[in-house]
Amino acid sequence: MSDQKHAVANLSNLYRIFTVPESPDSTLGKIDQEISQNLNGFLRDRIVATEQDLAIIEQDFSSPRIPEQPTFVSDYTEFLLDTLVAQSVHTAAPGFVGHMTSALPSFMLPLSRIMTALNQNLVKIETSKAFTPMERQVLGMLHALVYGNDETYYQRWMHDRDSALGAFCSGGTLANITALWVARNKLFPAREGFSGVAREGLHRAFKHYGCEGVAVLISQRGHYSFGKAADLLGIGRDAIIAIPTDRDNRIDIDQLLATCERLAQQRIKILSLVGIAGTTETGNVDPLERLADIAQEQGCHFHVDAAWGGPTLFSRSHKSLLKGIERADSVTIDAHKQLYVPMGAGMVLFKNPCSLTSIEHHAEYILRKGSKDLGSHTLEGSRPGTAMLVHSALNIIGRKGYELLIDKGIDIAHTFADMIESEADFELVTRPELNLLTYRYVPAPIQAALKKASETQRTEINQQLNRLTKQIQKSQRAAGRSFVSRTRLSPPQYGDDTLTVFRVVLANPLTTPGILQEMLAEQKRIASEDEQAVATLNSLDELISGN
Numbered sequence: 001m002s003d004q005k006h007a008v009a010n011l012s013n014l015y016r017i018f019t020v021p022e023s024p025d026s027t028l029g030k031i032d033q034e035i036s037q038n039l040n041g042f043l044r045d046r047i048v049a050t051e052q053d054l055a056i057i058e059q060d061f062s063s064p065r066i067p068e069q070p071t072f073v074s075d076y077t078e079f080l081l082d083t084l085v086a087q088s089v090h091t092a093a094p095g096f097v098g099h100m101t102s103a104l105p106s107f108m109l110p111l112s113r114i115m116t117a118l119n120q121n122l123v124k125i126e127t128s129k130a131f132t133p134m135e136r137q138v139l140g141m142l143h144a145l146v147y148g149n150d151e152t153y154y155q156r157w158m159h160d161r162d163s164a165l166g167a168f169c170s171g172g173t174l175a176n177i178t179a180l181w182v183a184r185n186k187l188f189p190a191r192e193g194f195s196g197v198a199r200e201g202l203h204r205a206f207k208h209y210g211c212e213g214v215a216v217l218i219s220q221r222g223h224y225s226f227g228k229a230a231d232l233l234g235i236g237r238d239a240i241i242a243i244p245t246d247r248d249n250r251i252d253i254d255q256l257l258a259t260c261e262r263l264a265q266q267r268i269k270i271l272s273l274v275g276i277a278g279t280t281e282t283g284n285v286d287p288l289e290r291l292a293d294i295a296q297e298q299g300c301h302f303h304v305d306a307a308w309g310g311p312t313l314f315s316r317s318h319k320s321l322l323k324g325i326e327r328a329d330s331v332t333i334d335a336h337k338q339l340y341v342p343m344g345a346g347m348v349l350f351k352n353p354c355s356l357t358s359i360e361h362h363a364e365y366i367l368r369k370g371s372k373d374l375g376s377h378t379l380e381g382s383r384p385g386t387a388m389l390v391h392s393a394l395n396i397i398g399r400k401g402y403e404l405l406i407d408k409g410i411d412i413a414h415t416f417a418d419m420i421e422s423e424a425d426f427e428l429v430t431r432p433e434l435n436l437l438t439y440r441y442v443p444a445p446i447q448a449a450l451k452k453a454s455e456t457q458r459t460e461i462n463q464q465l466n467r468l469t470k471q472i473q474k475s476q477r478a479a480g481r482s483f484v485s486r487t488r489l490s491p492p493q494y495g496d497d498t499l500t501v502f503r504v505v506l507a508n509p510l511t512t513p514g515i516l517q518e519m520l521a522e523q524k525r526i527a528s529e530d531e532q533a534v535a536t537l538n539s540l541d542e543l544i545s546g547n
């Protein structure tokens, strides 16, 4: 930016940038148009990304110096369009199926201007007014989706000044942290001789309640946000006990029960049992009904992480997968995933509207007791009015619209799974339960060799295949026509081997079977043309012919 001519820093220019321009033909109006055109072009582009080395991009962002002189908005906009927009990822492209970040409905762009323009702060009603009841309604709508209470229940609780049906936050991580925070404070409440863990801390809570520690039980497919939560809450990351999963990536109930028994003997309290409704890597759903029973027997908090899978409840054909979620004490749902809202929107809902009082905090100049301010039970302080965009999406798309989106995603995931299975050189590793699946490229002769290989041979072959998967994935990403991500899994049916797999998330309604077919074709092409991939395939051939 350094070689541009500079604007002048004086008070009249300063007043000007804070003044709303009167005519749409103003400079700002023109800049606005230019930005819209540029963004529309970017969003319509079908490519996923143009390969550019990050080190080169970093050169555009290398100076630590805050410019001494102001910059013209027009010049700065050029900079943004050329350097930032042009080098962003096309998450909206239908071939971008590697992550949980996908396309947005186009109405989000104009509507989000309302949020930015009004700049409300949800921490308290004095800075948010109508946004607060709107956020409470959004929490109520999602609460009703999960728990399905009747109209009188929501009339009683939705706008209640002493409680809240949930907390709106910036995403699933904050939602999960909030849920465990509540669970921790409920586990060690104040009573005669103890003023509660929130005041006295964990050390004294353990002493007072006579326990040796606490544990959070979750399957090994659990999201890493629980590790952060454990660290922050002072219970330590080792308190997260990763229970092995079965062949379908669901928590192994026998191992869970054995762990509960062991913890009881060690006088370790269960802070929360966590069920996952849509694991981040494979999209599988834990047996929530069974987990609810176990939590009840253990008398512990039951949290469901439905950050991804929560909106499956919109679908009449698939919601039964989440049966039991309505018995959870708390539920996380990300709005910036399958509610198709821009980044920075998540929620945690509580079955009991008084649960959040366990983390309630007050301050004199703000958040007075008995106010309806939402800031008195959120981890964050100042917060934007993002709930407005969830409200918009819920109204504009509607239950039936979401049902179509969910059904379509699951449907195309099954179509893609069939496609993979019908290809001799691909292997489906995890079958879709929701709209995620994993697979890998394994030429037919190697699949045959794997079937009869000894354990050590099998491990050797899998190691080479892992390398191949990585090479294909990187090469495909670099080409920029489509994007799948990769992850590492240890499915029990593969012995002790850890597999590197392609991971696909099908949430963009514009992704067609044709695009997916082309993606497989490209992967086959890479396997036969990419130098590194060819070398790995050669060593695999040697490995199996040496048998």
Ligand SMILES: *Cc1c(COP(=O)(O)O)cnc(C)c1O
Pocket (backbone or CB within 6 Å): 100, 170, 171, 172, 173, 174, 176, 223, 225, 276, 278, 279, 280, 305, 306, 307, 308, 334, 346
């Ligand atoms: C995405 C995700 C999270 C974390 O949510 P963020 O919005 O990224 O903070 C937690 N749990 C699951 C199952 C997720 O898929």
